Amino acid sequence: MAYYSVQAMRTGFDVFSGYKFGKMTEGKWIKRMIFLETVAGVPGMVAAMVRHLNSLRKMKTDHGWIHTLLEEAENERMHLMVALQLRQPGALFRGAVLFAQGIFVNMFSIAYLISPHFCHRFVGYLEEEAVKTYSMCLQVR
Numbered sequence: 001m002a003y004y005s006v007q008a009m010r011t012g013f014d015v016f017s018g019y020k021f022g023k024m025t026e027g028k029w030i031k032r033m034i035f036l037e038t039v040a041g042v043p044g045m046v047a048a049m050v051r052h053l054n055s056l057r058k059m060k061t062d063h064g065w066i067h068t069l070l071e072e073a074e075n076e077r078m079h080l081m082v083a084l085q086l087r088q089p090g091a092l093f094r095g096a097v098l099f100a101q102g103i104f105v106n107m108f109s110i111a112y113l114i115s116p117h118f119c120h121r122f123v124g125y126l127e128e129e130a131v132k133t134y135s136m137c138l139q140v141r
Contacts (some may be wrong), residue, residue, distance in 0.1 A: 002121035008098045010129050030087045036130060037080035039104055043123045044073030046108045048056050084128070 014020045017032045024032075048069035055062045089097075110129045 002118050003125050006125040006129060009126075024137075027087070028141075030031055030083065031089065031093065032133070033137075034080065034083045034087065034089060035093075035097065035100070036133065037076055037083055040079070040126070041073045041076035042101060042104050042108055042128065043119065043126075044069045044071075044076065046105060046112055047119065048073065048108065050112045050116075064108060064109060 013035075017035065018024070018028050019032065022028075048066050051062050051069065052066050055066065108119065111122070
Protein backbone atom coordinates (compact mmCIF):
# COMPACT_ATOMS: atom_id res chain seq x y z
CA MET A 1 0.00 0.00 0.00
CA ALA A 2 2.83 2.44 0.87
CA TYR A 3 4.58 1.69 -2.43
CA TYR A 4 1.45 2.40 -4.49
CA SER A 5 0.76 5.58 -2.53
CA VAL A 6 4.24 6.86 -3.39
CA GLN A 7 3.83 5.83 -7.03
CA ALA A 8 0.52 7.72 -7.25
CA MET A 9 2.10 10.84 -5.73
CA ARG A 10 5.10 10.49 -8.05
CA THR A 11 2.91 10.25 -11.16
CA GLY A 12 0.98 13.36 -10.19
CA PHE A 13 4.13 15.28 -9.39
CA ASP A 14 5.81 14.15 -12.63
CA VAL A 15 2.92 15.63 -14.61
CA PHE A 16 2.76 18.78 -12.45
CA SER A 17 6.51 19.45 -12.74
CA GLY A 18 6.77 18.76 -16.48
CA TYR A 19 8.97 15.72 -15.90
CA LYS A 20 6.82 13.43 -18.09
CA PHE A 21 6.58 15.70 -21.10
CA GLY A 22 8.92 18.12 -22.79
CA LYS A 23 12.61 18.55 -22.23
CA MET A 24 13.84 18.92 -18.67
CA THR A 25 15.77 22.17 -18.62
CA GLU A 26 18.07 23.27 -15.83
CA GLY A 27 15.30 25.53 -14.51
CA LYS A 28 12.78 22.67 -14.44
CA TRP A 29 15.24 20.44 -12.59
CA ILE A 30 15.92 23.10 -9.97
CA LYS A 31 12.22 23.84 -9.47
CA ARG A 32 11.53 20.12 -9.15
CA MET A 33 14.28 19.69 -6.56
CA ILE A 34 13.17 22.72 -4.56
CA PHE A 35 9.58 21.50 -4.49
CA LEU A 36 10.62 17.98 -3.49
CA GLU A 37 12.72 19.29 -0.63
CA THR A 38 9.89 21.48 0.68
CA VAL A 39 7.76 18.37 1.08
CA ALA A 40 10.57 16.00 2.13
CA GLY A 41 10.95 17.66 5.52
CA VAL A 42 7.33 17.02 6.47
CA PRO A 43 7.48 13.31 7.48
CA GLY A 44 10.28 13.75 10.01
CA MET A 45 8.64 16.76 11.60
CA VAL A 46 5.19 15.15 11.77
CA ALA A 47 6.54 11.86 13.10
CA ALA A 48 8.59 13.68 15.75
CA MET A 49 5.56 15.72 16.80
CA VAL A 50 3.29 12.68 17.08
CA ARG A 51 5.93 10.72 19.02
CA HIS A 52 6.58 13.74 21.28
CA LEU A 53 2.89 14.10 22.13
CA ASN A 54 2.59 10.35 22.64
CA SER A 55 5.57 10.41 25.00
CA LEU A 56 4.01 13.26 26.97
CA ARG A 57 0.65 11.52 27.13
CA LYS A 58 2.10 8.19 28.27
CA MET A 59 4.74 9.90 30.43
CA LYS A 60 7.42 7.58 29.03
CA THR A 61 10.59 8.03 27.05
CA ASP A 62 10.66 7.36 23.32
CA HIS A 63 14.31 6.17 23.43
CA GLY A 64 15.71 8.90 21.19
CA TRP A 65 13.36 8.64 18.22
CA ILE A 66 12.12 12.22 18.51
CA HIS A 67 15.62 13.66 18.08
CA THR A 68 16.42 11.30 15.21
CA LEU A 69 13.25 12.31 13.36
CA LEU A 70 13.85 16.01 13.96
CA GLU A 71 17.41 15.64 12.65
CA GLU A 72 16.00 14.07 9.48
CA ALA A 73 13.57 16.96 9.03
CA GLU A 74 16.42 19.44 9.54
CA ASN A 75 18.58 17.55 7.05
CA GLU A 76 15.85 17.87 4.41
CA ARG A 77 15.53 21.59 5.20
CA MET A 78 19.25 22.02 4.64
CA HIS A 79 18.91 20.34 1.24
CA LEU A 80 16.30 22.97 0.45
CA MET A 81 18.61 25.79 1.56
CA VAL A 82 21.31 24.50 -0.81
CA ALA A 83 18.84 24.28 -3.71
CA LEU A 84 17.64 27.82 -2.99
CA GLN A 85 21.17 29.07 -3.64
CA LEU A 86 20.53 28.16 -7.29
CA ARG A 87 17.14 29.78 -7.73
CA GLN A 88 14.59 31.83 -5.80
CA PRO A 89 11.02 30.73 -6.56
CA GLY A 90 8.26 33.22 -7.27
CA ALA A 91 4.92 33.81 -5.54
CA LEU A 92 2.97 31.23 -7.57
CA PHE A 93 5.53 28.53 -6.78
CA ARG A 94 5.50 29.44 -3.09
CA GLY A 95 1.69 29.24 -3.14
CA ALA A 96 1.88 25.76 -4.64
CA VAL A 97 4.31 24.76 -1.88
CA LEU A 98 1.95 26.13 0.78
CA PHE A 99 -0.96 24.19 -0.74
CA ALA A 100 1.03 20.94 -1.07
CA GLN A 101 2.41 21.17 2.46
CA GLY A 102 -1.04 21.91 3.85
CA ILE A 103 -2.44 18.77 2.30
CA PHE A 104 0.59 16.57 2.97
CA VAL A 105 1.03 17.59 6.63
CA ASN A 106 -2.60 16.79 7.38
CA MET A 107 -2.69 13.53 5.43
CA PHE A 108 0.63 12.32 6.83
CA SER A 109 -0.40 13.26 10.39
CA ILE A 110 -3.58 11.22 10.11
CA ALA A 111 -1.70 8.33 8.52
CA TYR A 112 0.98 8.42 11.24
CA LEU A 113 -1.64 8.34 13.97
CA ILE A 114 -3.26 5.31 12.30
CA SER A 115 -0.13 3.41 11.28
CA PRO A 116 3.42 4.60 11.96
CA HIS A 117 4.68 1.40 10.29
CA PHE A 118 2.94 2.37 7.02
CA CYS A 119 4.42 5.87 7.22
CA HIS A 120 7.97 4.66 7.76
CA ARG A 121 7.62 2.35 4.74
CA PHE A 122 6.11 5.25 2.78
CA VAL A 123 9.13 7.43 3.57
CA GLY A 124 11.49 4.64 2.55
CA TYR A 125 9.81 4.36 -0.85
CA LEU A 126 9.73 8.15 -1.13
CA GLU A 127 13.49 8.28 -0.56
CA GLU A 128 14.01 5.64 -3.26
CA GLU A 129 12.08 7.82 -5.70
CA ALA A 130 14.20 10.82 -4.72
CA VAL A 131 17.34 8.82 -5.49
CA LYS A 132 15.90 7.94 -8.92
CA THR A 133 15.12 11.60 -9.63
CA TYR A 134 18.54 12.89 -8.56
CA SER A 135 20.28 10.06 -10.44
CA MET A 136 18.37 10.94 -13.61
CA CYS A 137 19.31 14.58 -13.18
CA LEU A 138 22.99 13.69 -12.88
CA GLN A 139 22.83 11.40 -15.93
CA VAL A 140 21.23 14.09 -18.08
CA ARG A 141 23.76 16.72 -17.00
